Amino acid sequence: MSFIDFSIIDAIDIAIVGLLIWQIYRAIRGTAAFSIFWGIALVYLLWLGVKIAGMELLSVILGQVMGVGVLALIIVFQPEIRRYLLMIGSRYSSSKGVFGKWFKREESHSHSIIGSEEIAKACYAMSTTRTGALIAIERKSNLDVYAETGDIIDAELSNRLIQNIFFKNSPLHDGAMIMRDGRIWAARCILPTSENPNIPPSLGLRHRAAFGLSENTDALLIVVSEETGGISVIDSGKRRTVGSYEELLMTLS
């Protein structure tokens, strides 16, 4: 009986396959790729059914379709695969290699943010005018994959330029601004939204996007609420509200 042969290796094997399927599901749910994935899964099930039923000709044809299907899958899912691999890379890469994950956060906290004064001035000004803003400051995790979703600016950091970007009528105001090495790297970027059920329902998509990036990377996020003018700093998935310019400057320095 095959059940008697069931070993710990088989259990690990099944667990890894389950985890892979779960990760694929998470990566593609809500996208057009999800429907394609289901289509292919159905063809695969049909192929298994046909094989069990002993229908030789159909089984050979569907087998060929499945063989070519793997290649077709890679082509169809190319953008998703690329985004996912980049996401994994940016999450786990650091100068310390694989183990960097455990060290980088602590290390990041000990460094002050370059240009913190200009950022704090801009955020405080936007808070008083209730201008919504979302700023992601890159640390060790590479944010290229997110910067690519928007427009690369690579401009010198200045209080006025930040305000100009988030000014309501500016074509760049929507989405997030990404900062790298003390420069404004990109604007109008789309960040992954968090699905954490513990985020207060009063916080909308801007805040959820900040939580989402913070959960996936070690970036420091600043959110200025358009609704309340409140400033939040989100770091390692934890939000801290900041009441004054001095407090924000202290948090960033």
Ligand SMILES: Nc1ncnc2c1ncn2[C@@H]1O[C@H](COP(=O)(O)OP(=O)(O)OP(=O)(O)O)[C@@H](O)[C@H]1O
């Ligand atoms: N995934 C995302 N990535 C980047 N920016 C986003 C994302 N989703 C929403 N935003 C930004 O957030 C804005 C909508 O914010 P929304 O009002 O839903 O959020 P909020 O957290 O309630 O913030 P506020 O307090 O400013 O209203 C959008 O116009 C867009 O600029």
